[in-house]
Structure formats: C-alpha cells, structure tokens
Amino acid sequence: MDEISLLLVDDHPVVRNGLRGMFESTPGFTVLAEASNGVEAVELAADLDPDVILMDLRMPGGGGLDAITELTRRGIRSKVLVLTTWDTDTDTLPAIEAGATGYLLKDAPQDELFNAVRQAAAGRTVLSPAVASRLVSAVRSPAPSPLAARERQVLELVAKGTSNRDIARELFISEATVKTHLSHVFTKLGVTDRAAAVAKGYEQGILGRD
Amino acid sequence: MDEISLLLVDDHPVVRNGLRGMFESTPGFTVLAEASNGVEAVELAADLDPDVILMDLRMPGGGGLDAITELTRRGIRSKVLVLTTWDTDTDTLPAIEAGATGYLLKDAPQDELFNAVRQAAAGRTVLSPAVASRLVSAVRSPAPSPLAARERQVLELVAKGTSNRDIARELFISEATVKTHLSHVFTKLGVTDRAAAVAKGYEQGILGRD
DNA sequence: CCCGGGATCAGCCGATTGGGTGATGTTGGG
DNA sequence: CCCAACATCACCCAATCGGCTGATCCCGGG
DSSP states (O other), X not given: OOOEEEEEEOSOHHHHHHHHHHXXXXXTEEEXXXXXXXXXXXXXXXXXXXXXXXXXXXXXXXXXXXXXXXXXXXXXXXXXXXXXXXXXXXXXXHHHHHTOSEEEETTSOHHHHHHHHHHHHTTOXXXXXXXXXXXXXXXXXXXXXXXXXXXXXXXXXXXXXXXXXXXXXXXXXXXXXXXXXXXHHHHHHTOSSHHHHHHHHHHTTSSOOO | OOOEEEEEEOSOHHHHHHHHXXXXXXXXXXXXXXXXXHXXXXXXXHHHOOSEEEEOSOOSSSOHHHHHHHHHHTTOOOEEEEEESXXXXXXXXXXXXXXXXXXXXXXXXXXXXXXXXXXXXXXXXXXXXXXXXXXXXXXXXXXXXXXXXXXXXXXXXHHTXXXXXXXXXXXXXXXXXXHHHHHHHHHHHTOSSHHHHHHHHHHTTSSOOO
C-alpha cells in the first residue's frame, strides 16, 4: 500500500506534536501539514489533498464540525477521522452525520490509532468501542427528540431561575403558553420538574454552551 | 544549571508522547518516566525523585488532585506543574492549595511550557495568564464557598428531579432539614430556586461529573 | 471557653408549580 | 389536501416550594 498522507488539526501544539512524532517515526505515514483551527484545516485540505485528516472537534475559531461540513460540501476526498479528548456524546452523531469517517478518543493506544488511520484511509468507518456503544444505544432509543426552538428558550430561562410569569414577560407570551412549553420539555426530557429538566439540559448539551 | 528531570503524568498516550518528544529534543531536560494515573505518579515520584512533575488533573483511576495531596503529604520535593486541557475554574484553586507549583493550559506555546518548567524547578509559581486572572478574581470576591457535603448531596438529588419529601426519605432526614440545606445552597450559589441552583451546579462543576 | 459552621428539626404562609383538558392558528411535508 | 408538530392561550386545582423565625447538637479553631 502507498504511504498514507495526513493532515493534523488540533488547537493544542502539544497534541499536534505528539501526533506528528508518532506518525513520522512510523513507516507508512506522512504528515503533510498541521492546522490549529477548522478554517485553516479546510484550506490546507483543499490544497494538499491528504488521505486522512485527524481532527479535534473542539477548537477556538472555526469549530471542527463546521470544518467537516465544509469539507463534505466541497466534495473533498480526504477522510476525516475525529480524534477527540473526551467523548461528550453530543458531538459524535453530528460529526458522523457531517461526514466524519471515524471517531476516536485520544486515550486510545497507539496501535489502535495507526490501525484506525489505515482503516479510514481505506474508507472504512472506525469508531472507538466507547463511541460505538453509544451509537448503538442512540439508535436503539427511538429519538432523543431535541427541543423545539421555543422550548429551548424557555428552558434556558428556567435555568437562570426565571419564574414562569417572568419568562412569559420576557418572551412576550402568556404564562399559560410558558407552562405548555415546559410541559412539553418535561415530556421530551423524561422528567417531571424544572430542576431535573435543567440537569438533563446540561447532560445532553442543550444547555451549558455559552 | 543542571538538567531538569521530569515525570510526565497523563492518561492520554498521545499527550505523553507529545510532551516526551518536546522535552527530549530540547537540551536541559530529561524525561525520567511517564505515568498514566495518579497512583502510579506518586509511586514513580517517590522512586525517581524528579525535579518537576507535569501532571494532568483529570484522569481515570487515581485523580490528579489526590496525587498532589499525597505527594505533599509525603513531603516529596518534586514540584508539581499542573498541565490541563481545559481550564474549569473549579480545579485550579484546589490544585494549588493541594500543593501544585503551577497551572498551565495545554494550549500554551512550547516556549511558555519550557519556561514554566524551569520556573517550577526553581520553585517559583507559574500560572497561565488565563488561570492567573481567574485566581485574582477568585480572591477578589469574598468566598464562593463551595457547598457543604450534605448540601451537595441534596443538590444532586434535586438535579434528578427528587422532591424535598423524597430527598428527606432518601437521606433519612426530615423534610424541614432538606429545606434548610436547600436554602443554604441557594444562598451560596446566589440563586432563588432549585432550577437555577442546578444550572449553577453544572456551571461550577459541582454537578455533572458522573 | 466561646464562637462559627455544619447538620438537624418545627411550623406557618403565600407564591409558584405541574397536571389535566381543551382550543386555535400556522407551517411544512407527504 | 390533510396531518403532525409547533406555538399560542385559558381555567382549575392540588401539591410543592421558598422564605421566615427559632432551636438544638456537635465539632474544631482561636
């Protein structure tokens, strides 16, 4: 098999360095370039046409998700392997939907990483066991129905300690409507009170991203 | 100056590799060993007596904080430099109180890292600018007093949607006591209802770490 | 030895919440 | 063209919540 060319994308110099070191000292891989954010990554990918792009999702200035979406939109042939530090559940599915070929956690052993890159280069999907099991459980459950726009707004205000009455004022709707929205939120999140709803909101990443 | 001996502690092979590469290819540093968790770190530190320990805080099996506490307790002379991925505010102060000499974010440039290690070896405190500013603001404000043990328990149950009555049952205390605890939680977190308290709990890292 | 903070409990009371039932208008997709 | 989902609103009612005042017990530090 030919050498596999790589593009490393991560905002941490340390991590880029580590990856570069690992791949350069292993035959069969070439690191073409590094990028520290999504925008840069897209440009470099378009220029250099790497076989595989190793990408962190969480990056300041041009998130990884947007980058993947953009790469897919442009029809770039590079396979994207998401290599993230912690698995947040929230990110996995969107990333894969956006076009990522694989999803690995950074604490994977080196062999697994090398293997994953080879698999990715060959176009096969690679998932960390942890991620894989999450996926199946995500599919298994009917639909973690995300909240409707209005419902999310209400939940956000609830998280700030706003009373139904004040939420109504703030959103220019009646208190009755607020209660209706909240009821729906409760149902969708599988809880029965606002405190638990807020907790679920954070767990599921609906809340918390300032 | 003599060579500075290092112990690297991080659960991610990639990160350890990256750090090792960086320090080994720079004169003046020697990497004595690597550890992937806190317990291992303490043992190796006791054995090898490194000048500086570069340590990640969040690790499965033997958290970094405990490791630092243990090192301090044992009177080990190694300086601990906390090198963490994301700054969560919650961890900084405890880490420094526990005996860490410095606190750096992983996205710091290499120069800064090298410099920080040298400073740490010399016994000086080094803080990422971001961390430093947090510290001053933390000191500036009287005391965001963390919750008492019991109060945290109550808050956790609240986040699960448990009613005061049921919390009382679960903790074998009276409903009145639950209400008292909650009142204190509200005061300490600066909120007025349980939903907002849960939100603050997540924001401040009191909740959310399964 | 006294003080403060944590943990425990009581009773009162008004405000807020959450559930149930029902209804209307809009919109987007099949 | 109709249905599902969203967004809007009303009314009722019991349960829960949050604030207030006041009290006891224990522990560790000054």
